[in-house]
Amino acid sequence: MTFTIIVLPGDGIGPEVTHAARQVLDAAAAQTGIEITYKERLIGGCAIDRLGTALDEATLAECQQADAVLLGAVGGPKWDDPTAPVRPEQGLLALRKGLGVFANLRPVRVYPVLVDASPLRPERLQGVDLLVVRELTGGLYFGEPKGRLRQDGREGAVDSLVYWDYEIERVVDLAFQLAAGRRGRLASVDKANVLETSRLWRQIVQQVSRRYPQVQVEHVLVDTAAMRLVTSPAAFDVIVTENMFGDILTDEAAVLAGSMGLLPSASLGGRGGGLYEPIHGSAPDIAGQGIANPLGAILSAALLLRYALKQEKAARAVEQAVERALQEGCRTRDLGGSLSTRAMTDAVLDRLSLEDSF
Numbered sequence: 001m002t003f004t005i006i007v008l009p010g011d012g013i014g015p016e017v018t019h020a021a022r023q024v025l026d027a028a029a030a031q032t033g034i035e036i037t038y039k040e041r042l043i044g045g046c047a048i049d050r051l052g053t054a055l056d057e058a059t060l061a062e063c064q065q066a067d068a069v070l071l072g073a074v075g076g077p078k079w080d081d082p083t084a085p086v087r088p089e090q091g092l093l094a095l096r097k098g099l100g101v102f103a104n105l106r107p108v109r110v111y112p113v114l115v116d117a118s119p120l121r122p123e124r125l126q127g128v129d130l131l132v133v134r135e136l137t138g139g140l141y142f143g144e145p146k147g148r149l150r151q152d153g154r155e156g157a158v159d160s161l162v163y164w165d166y167e168i169e170r171v172v173d174l175a176f177q178l179a180a181g182r183r184g185r186l187a188s189v190d191k192a193n194v195l196e197t198s199r200l201w202r203q204i205v206q207q208v209s210r211r212y213p214q215v216q217v218e219h220v221l222v223d224t225a226a227m228r229l230v231t232s233p234a235a236f237d238v239i240v241t242e243n244m245f246g247d248i249l250t251d252e253a254a255v256l257a258g259s260m261g262l263l264p265s266a267s268l269g270g271r272g273g274g275l276y277e278p279i280h281g282s283a284p285d286i287a288g289q290g291i292a293n294p295l296g297a298i299l300s301a302a303l304l305l306r307y308a309l310k311q312e313k314a315a316r317a318v319e320q321a322v323e324r325a326l327q328e329g330c331r332t333r334d335l336g337g338s339l340s341t342r343a344m345t346d347a348v349l350d351r352l353s354l355e356d357s358f
């Protein structure tokens, strides 16, 4: 079997971590007997510099045709001028929208050997294994009107928070399915005490919940959820929430795991095989030094193997190789160690074995 993957390394540490993920994918493919063809394309700031747009139409079309898309990160200080006509992040948003990937799965596991890497007390971190399902193609990121306002000589700006029933229903339904396959608990996070969109969200969660009597659902206000993520994170199983809340809560959740560099994501929905990217950004402060943690990207490659290529055994083998490397003390700098991106990737490759995976 041959699969085509579009690789979008992007900016900053993006190329460093996608290179690592590709090496691991190649090793897993070799052991599985599948073949992967890669096509590398531009997105983000590098695409603005070379093509004048953050994502060109031909690249989006190729992504829509591919078996999966693997992305590094976009953005950086070079393109941060708030008055610039085009921003790197627009490329990423156009890609998500163009692929129709409405559900962004962000698993958060605390590896027992990494409890020291988190500022939280170890007893609070015990047993943390949660999954954030973030709505990805609606809400404040996309709502219209959006833009600058001018009135009576004043300048303003507007972003609109809009959700339609079907947009909520499809992501909530998937979250219920995922919760049913896990510990059967779903926390729907909203701001229903203030926002009309959240009251619609709650109403739809209640309707969908009738289809999943085996799942225990609770509604949690986002401010409380932010607090509970650090006071009692192990109590969460699946969290489902809108686009912006999910963005913020998952950076917070990365602190539980020990580093931004650890968390992967899979964006599903639409017709294609999905989009796979670590949750971190282009990390301009460490870009080009070869010290970025590649594990978020490598674990995203594992999700790609699972959801896009349907290679569950290979996906598990990658996850187990990462776990073994961490258990045996391999650490990049963000985790208090001194391994380079390359050495950490080699540590995973050395431990990757489909025969030993369970």
Ligand SMILES: NC(=O)c1ccc[n+]([C@@H]2O[C@H](COP(=O)([O-])OP(=O)(O)OC[C@H]3O[C@@H](n4cnc5c(N)ncnc54)[C@H](O)[C@@H]3O)[C@@H](O)[C@H]2O)c1
Binding pocket: 013, 017, 072, 073, 074, 075, 076, 077, 089, 092, 260, 261, 262, 277, 278, 279, 280, 281, 282, 283, 284, 285, 286, 291, 292, 293, 294, 296, 334
């Ligand atoms: N998906 C994406 O492409 C994405 C995600 C988030 C931010 N961004 C963009 O990235 C740029 C920088 O944003 P930021 O600095 O706020 O967030 P960031 O995630 O890039 O970095 C935050 C902190 O985490 C560290 N970090 C992140 N990934 C790491 C890794 N793999 N290994 C070790 N340390 C890591 C960084 O060094 C930095 O100290 C911005 O332009 C932003 O818009 C892009």
Ligand SMILES: CC(C)[C@H](C(=O)O)[C@@H](O)C(=O)O
Binding pocket: 075, 089, 092, 093, 247, 279, 281
């Ligand atoms: C870069 C930005 C548009 C993006 C988001 O907000 O979705 C990032 O923060 C993420 O978490 O993937």
Ligand SMILES: [Mg+2]
Binding pocket: 247, 248, 251, 279
């Ligand atoms: Mg983010």
